[in-house]
Amino acid sequence: MSETVFSLYSWPRAILHVDGDAFFTTCEEAIHPELRGKPVITGGERGIVACASYAAKRLGIKRGVPLHEAKALCPGLIVLPSDYETYSLFSRRMFNVIRKFTPQVEEYSIDEAFADLTGMRRAHHASYETMARKIKDEIGRDLGISVTVGLSVTKVLAKIASKHRKPDGFTMIPGRKIPGYLRDLPVQAVWGIGPATANYLWKMGVRTALEFAKLPERVVLKRFTKPGQEIWRELRGESVYPISLEEKSVYASISKTKTFAPATNNPEYLFAQLLRNVESACLKARRYSLAPRKIVLFLKKNDFSFRGEEAKLVRPSAHPLEISGLLREIFDRICDGKEICRATGTVLLDLVPDRNTQYSLFESPMKAENIRRLYRAADILGGKFGKHTLHLGGSHLIEVLGKGRRGEPTARDQTRFLGETKRKHLGLPILHVKV
Amino acid sequence: MEFNISREIFLDGIQKTLSIVERRTTIPILNNVLIRAGGKNDLGVIATNREIGLVAHYEAEVRNPGEITLSARKLYEMIREIQGDFIHVKMNDMNWVSVSCGKVSYRIPGISADDYPKVESDDKQKFFMINSGILTEMIEKTFFAMSQEEMRINLNGVFMEVEQGEAGSRLRMVSTDGHRLSMIDMDLGAQKFLELEKGLIIPRRGVSEIKKLLEQGDEDVEIGVEKGMIVMKKKNTFLKISLIDADYPDYKRVITMDKGNRVELDRDQFLHALRRMGVMATDKYNGVKIGISGDRMKLNSTNPDVGEANDEVDIAHQDKEMEAVYNVRYLIDAVEVIDEEKLVFEMREGLRPGTIRPAVKENYLCIIMPLKV
Numbered sequence: 071m072s073e074t075v076f077s078l079y080s081w082p083r084a085i086l087h088v089d090g091d092a093f094f095t096t097c098e099e100a101i102h103p104e105l106r107g108k109p110v111i112t113g114g115e116r117g118i119v120a121c122a123s124y125a126a127k128r129l130g131i132k133r134g135v136p137l138h139e140a141k142a143l144c145p146g147l148i149v150l151p152s153d154y155e156t157y158s159l160f161s162r163r164m165f166n167v168i169r170k171f172t173p174q175v176e177e178y179s180i181d182e183a184f185a186d187l188t189g190m191r192r193a194h195h196a197s198y199e200t201m202a203r204k205i206k207d208e209i210g211r212d213l214g215i216s217v218t219v220g221l222s223v224t225k226v227l228a229k230i231a232s233k234h235r236k237p238d239g240f241t242m243i244p245g246r247k248i249p250g251y252l253r254d255l256p257v258q259a260v261w262g263i264g265p266a267t268a269n270y271l272w273k274m275g276v277r278t279a280l281e282f283a284k285l286p287e288r289v290v291l292k293r294f295t296k297p298g299q300e301i302w303r304e305l306r307g308e309s310v311y312p313i314s315l316e317e318k319s320v321y322a323s324i325s326k327t328k329t330f331a332p333a334t335n336n337p338e339y340l341f342a343q344l345l346r347n348v349e350s351a352c353l354k355a356r357r358y359s360l361a362p363r364k365i366v367l368f369l370k371k372n373d374f375s376f377r378g379e380e381a382k383l384v385r386p387s388a389h390p391l392e393i394s395g396l397l398r399e400i401f402d403r404i405c406d407g408k409e410i411c412r413a414t415g416t417v418l419l420d421l422v423p424d425r426n427t428q429y430s431l432f433e434s435p436m437k438a439e440n441i442r443r444l445y446r447a448a449d450i451l452g453g454k455f456g457k458h459t460l461h462l463g464g465s466h467l468i469e470v471l472g473k474g475r476r477g478e479p480t481a482r483d484q485t486r487f488l489g490e491t492k493r494k495h496l497g498l499p500i501l502h503v504k505v
Numbered sequence: 506m507e508f509n510i511s512r513e514i515f516l517d518g519i520q521k522t523l524s525i526v527e528r529r530t531t532i533p534i535l536n537n538v539l540i541r542a543g544g545k546n547d548l549g550v551i552a553t554n555r556e557i558g559l560v561a562h563y564e565a566e567v568r569n570p571g572e573i574t575l576s577a578r579k580l581y582e583m584i585r586e587i588q589g590d591f592i593h594v595k596m597n598d599m600n601w602v603s604v605s606c607g608k609v610s611y612r613i614p615g616i617s618a619d620d621y622p623k624v625e626s627d628d629k630q631k632f633f634m635i636n637s638g639i640l641t642e643m644i645e646k647t648f649f650a651m652s653q654e655e656m657r658i659n660l661n662g663v664f665m666e667v668e669q670g671e672a673g674s675r676l677r678m679v680s681t682d683g684h685r686l687s688m689i690d691m692d693l694g695a696q697k698f699l700e701l702e703k704g705l706i707i708p709r710r711g712v713s714e715i716k717k718l719l720e721q722g723d724e725d726v727e728i729g730v731e732k733g734m735i736v737m738k739k740k741n742t743f744l745k746i747s748l749i750d751a752d753y754p755d756y757k758r759v760i761t762m763d764k765g766n767r768v769e770l771d772r773d774q775f776l777h778a779l780r781r782m783g784v785m786a787t788d789k790y791n792g793v794k795i796g797i798s799g800d801r802m803k804l805n806s807t808n809p810d811v812g813e814a815n816d817e818v819d820i821a822h823q824d825k826e827m828e829a830v831y832n833v834r835y836l837i838d839a840v841e842v843i844d845e846e847k848l849v850f851e852m853r854e855g856l857r858p859g860t861i862r863p864a865v866k867e868n869y870l871c872i873i874m875p876l877k878v
Contacts, residue, residue: 382656384683426792427877428832430683431759435856435877 074284077223077245077307083188084198085309087220087228088168088205090161090181091237094121097160098150100214102481102502105148111140114149114478116329117412124237153480157181159499160213167209171201176313184225186313199242206240225311226304227251229261230279245307252280252305262301279305321360326351327415330473333372335410340369341401342467344414345390348397349461351418352388356449359425361386362418365393367400370413377404384430386422389441390462398464456494506571506596508542510563512584512606515592518563519581521717522552524710525559526577537574539621540594542567551624552577557711558624558745569595573602573615580604583611624745632727632738633698635676639691640726641719643678644712646689646869649838651709652682659751663712666704674698679756685835686759687842690868699730706753707735711746718744759872761860765853766827768797768820769864772848776840778816782806783833785814792876793833797852798826806833827854830876836861839871 090096094112099105109129113120119140122131129144141147161180168175171194174186185205187198194201202221209217220231222243230251234241243251258268260279274293276282283305290302300310326347334340344367355361363386368378379400387393405411429435448460458465481502482495490496519538527535541549548565549572552558573596584592589606596602596615604611644663652660664679673695679688707715718737719726727738737744782793785806796803802818829852839861840848847864856877862870 382654423789425878426790426830428684429856429874429877431681431686431858431872431874432683432754435874439856439877 074249076248080244080246081198082245083223083309085222085225085228086185086187086202087232088183089218089232091216091218092121092123093181094157095123096215097157101499108148109144110148112150112152115151117331120152151478151480153482156482156499163213164209168205171205174313184313223307224304224309226261226301248307249280252283255279257282321421323417323419324351324354325417327413329413333410333412335408337405337407339467339471340405340411340414342465345462345465346468347414347416348390349458349465351416352390355388355418359423360421361388361424363420366417368415369404369411372410372412379404389445391441506542507569508548508565508567509591509593510565512590512592514563516584518550518561522577523581525552525554525557527554534574534616534620536576537616538577539574539618541572542570544570553622553624555622556747557714560624560743562741571596572618574618574621575602575615630729630731632729634725635728637719637723637726643689643691644716646842647678647680647687650680650682650685650687659753662706662708662749664704664706664753667699667701685873686756687871704753706749708749714744718742765851766825768850770848770850772843772846774818778804778818779833779837781816782814785811786833791832791834792830792878794830796828797823827852830878831873832876835873
């Protein structure tokens with residue numbers, strides 16, 4: 071047993087971390103049972119591996135690898151287009167299973183959730199361990215997907231627990247057993263410690279998570295800023311990160327990137343894609359009543375290098391029509407019309423609540439107000455007939471020349487129920503059992 | 506180089522260079538101030554950041570002429586901490602400078618003055634006198650409305666324009682950050698003044714230096730313009746500022762003849778009411794809702810993060826009712842610089858800008874764009 075003790079109690083809090091195993095491919099396997107156990111990847115439409123099944127991973131196929139490399143590694147590789155609609159349906163159902171056990175569930179990402187089980191033992195007549203195992207089993211049984219579950223006393227430790235044994239694993243780190251799990255864990259593997267902090271810790275002679283957790287408090291207070299101090303506390307079993315219930319509505323930035331095929335140097339098509347990125351990002355910003363002060367545009371070339379520029383807006387605006395002139399100016403600077411690009415993207419930065427507008431003396435507020443009304447209408451139309459039903463002329467070329475998706479459309483796209491349209495689908499995952 | 510100088514004079518002289526010399530620069534000499542001990546008991550203190558140059562002359566007992574550049578900040582700190590009345594400065598052959606007073610002595614290395622950027626005046630330059638009181642007032646009334654955003658370089662300064670009329674020259678200064686615009690005209694009488702082909706933009710830092718120059722004594726200043734620079738001269742001081750090379754926006758477009766709802770207000774009363782509203786202001790929201798109805802002006806500031814403030818001000822009866830929201834800071838800035846008892850606030854509907862001006866004098870106005878809430 072370890073000589074170090076951080077907590078005398080096993081469960082001062084009970085925090086659960088649920089992590090989907092190769093989530094996208096697992097979902098595909100759930101709806102296409104014949105694919106189970108085969109090397110499958112998704113991301114076909116992007117030309118890179120977005121997610122690789124465990125069978126594919128065993129063959130050495132990693133995320134982010136170009137398709138041709140992946141195919142070279144495994145000639146029989148099954149390449150599927152990403153079907154985000156299905157994945158998000160699975161995601162929502164997975165969260166709902168967890169909600170049966172506790173109302174305090176944080177949807178951290180499409181395939182990850184944190185949940186606070188503290189105090190729920192009595193209600194379920196079950197130990198925390200039993201609850202965690204039940205959640206895992208129920209997700210496996212109801213959705214046909216495997217998840218890994220980590221149970222511990224803080225978010226950081228729960229994340230360490232779920233990483234401990236993957237896939238289809240269950241690991242429990244009660245308060246008293248913390249040091250045992252941190253001893254061999256490299257410090258950079260701790261959630262929240264990036265390369266910069268890790269390098270800093272190495273300089274201090276700290277290599278493992280345990281060495282970090284064992285640093286005296288005064289050293290930590292002196293050498294680290296708030297984020298570092300918080301991770302240190304969390305590692306020692308003191309829960310500081312709350313489980314946030316709200317759907318994420320506070321964004322520091324919103325980004326949208328789109329890869330298309332074939333890669334092209336047609337400037338008008340590139341601009342149309344870029345403008346569509348901005349339209350998508352602004353749509354999301356408007357949904358949360360936010361508006362950016364700054365915007366970044368970038369092009370990704372065929373050799374994966376980037377060329378981009380940042381610009382400050384005269385005033386915060388989430389209306390692409392108002393900023394399209396500026397966007398064109400930036401685009402003309404970053405696009406030389408010769409280089410072949412495979413993706414375009416945008417980042418909206420410095421988001422502020424879009425409540426009060428200070429118009430400029432040198433603009434027409436009435437025009438701006440009309441644009442605002444126009445987008446209000448566009449958003450209603452979008453809700454009814456699908457996103458971007460009303461879009462800028464500049465991005466219309468996408469509708470003409472195609473979205474640049476390569477490969478087959480998803481199985482969901484090929485199936486259409488009565489009353490469904492290209493843009494409007496029933497919120498149900500569809501099982502494709504071959505008989 | 507060797508000289509004796511009064512501590513007070515030296516301290517003051519070096520302090521004036523601190524805002525000019527660069528703080529962080531990769532070129533060390535730009536952190537420095539040039540000290541030039543000349544004949545006739547004259548000590549020149551020269552500072553520049555290549556955009557603004559200052560040459561000032563002070564009285565000193567020069568024993569041995571010479572020149573050297575020294576870290577302005579360190580020199581200032583040394584003099585500040587010395588307690589005696591007179592300071593002795595001496596340089597050796599190796600460019601080391603000793604600064605001493607009584608038992609205190611400092612030694613710091615200097616950099617040769619040969620490498621210092623030149624701050625010279627053109628002898629052929631034409632200068633015109635201007636009353637420093639007039640210039641001070643004009644700067645005071647435009648300083649606050651300059652933009653601080655680095656992106657819009659043309660707004661980062663005060664725009665200056667000269668108009669030659671039958672009655673003589675009229676000098677105009679305009680500043681705007683895009684949300685409000687402040688403009689003042691001053692008649693300079695029949696005397697000849699600068700003839701400018703087009704208006705010029707004096708950068709923010711330059712305007713601050715001019716302000717400081719004007720604060721020293723009340724004698725008039727001489728002003729001249731040459732090759733993208735504006736030059737100011739005062740008895741012992743010479744200031745040279747690079748102008749912003751950009752086009753100023755067409756500000757006249759913003760000035761409207763429409764009087765809107767003309768409300769006359771007591772300046773102090775209005776200012777205090779606005780300040781009371783200002784208590785509710787935060788970075789996120791700083792609006793004040795102003796409603797006029799009958800003989801009342803109602804002010805309200807409701808900030809969800811802080812709370813609510815309400816006040817009323819008596820006004821002359823208004824036939825029309827209206828309401829508009831403005832950034833309270835902008836209103837306060839505009840009202841503060843008005844030096845008459847009464848002011849006029851022209852409010853306009855439909856997100857059109859409001860205008861604040863003194864009730865009597867017609868040479869000043871501040872135009873403010875309302876907030877859409």
